[in-house]
Every structure is written in structure tokens, then in C-alpha cells.
Amino acid sequence: MVQLVLDNITKSFADKEVLRGVSIAAQSGKALGLLGRNGAGKTTTIRIIMGVFLPDGGEVLCDGKPIDHDKLIIGYLPEERGMYPKKKIIDQLVYFGRLRGMEKSDATSAAKKWLERLDMEEYINAKLETLSKGNQQKIQLAVTVMCDPQIVILDEPFSGLDPVNAMLLKDVIKELIKNGTTVLFSSHQMNYIEEFCEDIAILNSGKIVLSGSIDEIKRSYRRDTIAVDSLECTKVMKLIFDKFSDEIVSAELDKETENRVKIKLKSPESKLPLYDLISSSGIDIDGMGVVQPTLGDIFVQYTEGTV
């Protein structure tokens, strides 16, 4: 079990302040989504965790002690992918394994195991440049995980993968989480973040502007907007304006889908009476529920207008 904590990290390059007090915590067996706009400081944060840069201030702690890169193994899939284009795949995998301290024989067998797991065993002796982009990415994923890291950092792991490979990668990530690996996941594809991560941290202009469990963050928003899905939306609208107009702020057809009515209540407490009214009206209803903000909405709200 590994707990990774960044405590008030600051970092400047020349006169530019890149990180201004970043604190995050990641637990093993869980995935933390690290979000932020381009240039928010994600890569710098990751490089500080990897020990490429020393922070100007603050500490990186692993289980309460300063991180020791000689003992802790971190697998990192950088956003800027790339390995040796003209070298054999097996040679590269073994090399990266050895760089992380594996014996040659261990590295060879781990490389073979992961190539098999990722359906890539036929390319074992191929040169990297002969592979498609998605397949090159799978090789890089193998490099990231082959040394059995306690912490795995994935930066946009899904970009460039076809749906079948994306499924394969999802399985791998879920397996890592299940096996107790601490996963740090950075992506702009919110659906993947929501799929894997229990917790998120949003980084904006070198600061964490929001962090915590996704569920709790969503629940913290006022639950006063109700969506009603029905093929008879006009009937629903008429019913609400006739019988419930005192309790609502507004009711309108959803802009994106024609078959949804969005109702904003004056108070969240009138949710149940509204449900009762609609269900007893006899109108054919496909579904009803509280509209939660999407992660994308939350992200935009916290990072809009800044770089």
C-alpha cells in the first residue's frame, strides 16, 4: 500500500512561477484524476513526482516519508510519446526494464508477458517505426507497467487508440487499480476520468482549485434541476405550467435533445411532489431525475477565463 502526497509544492522556472502551492494525495487501489488546462502545470507536477525536477518548496511524500526514487518504482506514460524508432521492440523493453533496476532475465520475461497481454507478441522483433501509432502506444504502455510499479502515472493514455484497444487499456487500468497500484490519471477526456477515478484534483495556473471525491463534488451542487425524458414533452410542459408553476423558476425544452424537459425548482424540497405529480398524470415518461453537473461543466467552471 502506497500513499503519495504532494505537500504545498512550489516551482519556478527563471522568473515564471509554474506551481504555486500544489497539494494532492493519492491512495493505492484508487485512481486520482489530475485535470487542468494546457499549461496549468500538470507535466511539471508529474516531473516533480518523477524526480526530474526538485521542487523549490514543499515536499513529495511517500507513506509519510520523503520520496526515495531508488526504492519506489513509478511507471510513467508521458503525453509526448516516443521511444527508439529504429530499434527492436524487445530490446527497448528490456532496456527500460533494466534502467529501472530489473535483471536482464526478469526484464525479458516481463516484456514478453506484457506483449502477450496487449496482443503485441507478433511484433516482438519488429522495429518500432514499422508499427501503427496505436500499437506504438501499446508498446509504451508495456514499458510503463512492465516493472510492476507501485505508482503509475498515465498522461492522456487513450489518445490515438481505437475502441478495441481502448477497451484493452481500460481492462489493464482496472486491473492495476484492483491490484493496489496508485494510479494518477491525467486526461482531457472527462468520460475516462469519470470511469476510473474516484477522486480528482483540478490544477489551474499552478494551484489546485478543486479536489476531492467526484461524487461528493457533484453532490455539493444544488440539486434543484430536474430532467424529465418523454416523447410527449409538450404535455409535460403544459402539466407543469398548469399545476406546479408556483414551485418552479423555469421549465424549458432541453436544447440538445428534443425529448427532455428541464425544470429548475425554487427549492430542492419540491422534487418529490413534482415526481408525484408527473407520475400520476398518466403521461408516458421514459425517466426522471436530478440533473448533476458533468465533470466537464465543473472543469469549465473552475478553469474558465484563466490560463
Next chain:
Amino acid sequence: MRNKSSGRKSGFRAVLSFEYMSYLKNKAFIISTIVVILLIALGSLIPAIIIGFSSGDDEDQETEEKPKIAVVNYAYENNDAIVYALQKEFDGNEVVTVKDNIDKIESDVENGKYEFAVVLEKPLSYKYITNTSSIFDSTDTIDSAVAFAYKTTELEKKGITSEQSKKLLNAYPTREIITLGKDQTTTYLSTYILLMLLYIAILSYGQMVCNSVVTEKSSRAMEMLITCAKPSDLMFGKVIGAGLAGFTQAAAIAAVGVIAFSASSTMMPIDISSIFSFPVESAAYAMLFFVLAFFIYAFVMAALASLVSRAEDMNNLITPIMLVFIFAVFVVIFGINSGELDTPLMIITSYIPFTAPMSMFARVTMSDVAAWEIIVSVAVQIVSIYILGRLAAAIYRIGVLLYGKPPKLREVFKMLKAHKTASKS
């Protein structure tokens, strides 16, 4: 279950063996080694082949007619003295006396019947008739032949027989040269060849190190490497790996060279084989200075290459250091060609790190250098290597994550300073 991984401890060894093996598996590297080996094997045969051919020519000439030289003698009653004197000087020709008039002789020379003609008008005055007039003409030789004929004739008048006078006039001293310093005639060629090899080796290995750094950056493999190993391990592993590959290549070439030349030297006359026999001492010094030069230049080039993100930008950045190197080599070539190896320029350059390996090597092999001078020069180079290595590692650390336009050197030093204070606090 975790593997027996131990973080970054073994980074250097992994980088070293990966880089070394990459060179040995590289097709261009293998092919160039084989080509050089073949050239050396072929080169070792050339003296033997030339000697074989020229000795064959000699045999042929015995049966063939020798080109003729015509002599028209108006000066002496007797032709013997002048014919003897000319024949003595022009061994490969047949000297014949003719009594034709000038016009006939001129046309005979023109149509190639005679190589040239000498019309001796007075004992010490002659006409030289030839088709071609060049700075390599034979007048000096004819002068001495005419003078020889005059002297023997005059001596004969004074009662000395022609046999006696010939013996006297042909008398020649024998000499023995005792060289107290280095004998430049025997070391010149070996020094020149070793210097050229050093030149080619440093240029090509420096380029190889640069390419390997830039490839890692441009392919973005560096993004992963830098998180798996310390930048200093990456840099030292790369430079030393290339050095070992170079050493392996040099050893293979040297082994073939030694075998080929020792085999062919048995076929050569001694005076030629002495030129081709490399003094063991020179070869040992060449090895020492090659190693020193390699590290001095390779560290600088690795550091410079780390600042570049695309191969196209590399040449701009490494050109200055290349020019320094080429300058150093030319100073030394100039020195060994002039035979003046202890000029102030040569002495100064043999203590400057970037020129010392070449200058000191030439001075050691071709001149007399005190032991302390060699020790100081080598010490200067070793200290420089240490400093350059540390500096290169520091630049490398910064450079490998820089993308875009390569920074100016001044900016690099600014960053180095900033980096140092940052990592101390």
C-alpha cells in the same frame, strides 16, 4: 508480487551496455569497420605489389633496346672520355656518337630516334637538343658529365692514366648519420598516419554521440528515459559506451593491421618496411591521446547536442567545436610537415585541453619532450575531462527537457546558475 527491481541504482550500467551494443549492432558501424579493415589489408599489399611490378620491369628492360642519347663530338680527338662520362650518368640509356650535321640530329631527336642530343663544341661548351624543356631536364647531369670528361682528358695530358683519374674523380665519401634526437625520417609517416586516424576517429565518434543524443530527444524517448535514470548516468553511459565501441573498432582494425603488415613486411626490402613499421611507443601514445581527445570532445558534443531538439539544428551548434578541432589538427600537421615541433605555437597548444592531444602526440613521437612535459599535458587533459564531464552532465540535465529553438550558450550558463541555487536551497 513485485519484481526484484531496485529503482535507479543500475542506470549507468544499463545505459552503457545498451549504447555499446547498439553500436556493435549498427549496420553502418559494422560496414565501415569492415571497409577500413579491407583497405588496410589491401594497403599492406601495395608495397609488395609495387616492388613486384618494378622488379619485373627491370627484367624486361634487359632484353629491350635502351633509349639512345646522341653525342656529336667536336671538342676532343677521341670519343672515349665523353661517352664514358655520359654513360656513367645516364645508366638507363645507350650513348652513341654520331657525326651528322645539326639539322639531321634535330630531326632525329624530333622523331624520337634519340631521347636527346649533346653537341660538344668545345671541351666546356655544348648544345643540348631536346623535344621537351622542363625544370626536370638533364642539363645538370650533362654538366657534370662534360666536366668529368674535361678533367680526365686534362689529367691524361699531365701523365695520369684515365684509369687512375677515373678512380680519383669517382671517389666518394661514405657517411653515417648519428641522430641524437628523434629521427624524423622514420617517425614522420607513422605520426602522420596516426594523427589522421585520430582526426577521423574523433570526428566520427563525436558525430555518433551527437546523433544518439539528438535521436533520443527528437523521438521523445528522452521523456521516458529522464524519468527512469539520472541525466548524468544517461550522459556518461552514452559517451563511455561510444568510447568503448570506438575502442573495440580500433582494436579490431589494429589487430588486422598488425597481422597484415607483419605478413607483407617479409616481402619488402628493409628500407621500405622501416617506414611501415609503427613504433610501438607511438602506437601506445596514440592510444592514450585518442582516449583523452575522445572524452574532451565527446563530453562537449554530448552537452551541445542535448540542447538541440531536431537533427537539423545540430550542425549549427557543433560547428564551432568542430572548427576548434580542425584548427588543432592543422596546426599539428603544419608542425610535422615543417619538422619544427618545438615552436612556441606547438608548445602552447600542447597544454590547451582542446589541442593538447594532437600537439603533444606529435611532439612526443617526433621531437624530444621531457617526461614532466608529457605528465603536465596529460594531467591538464585529465583535469579538463573531469571538469568538462561535470559541466556536460549539468548542461545535459537542463538540455534534455528543452524543446524548440536551441538556447544561446549565455542563456545556458544562466540556467545552470539558476538550477544550482535551486537545488541547493
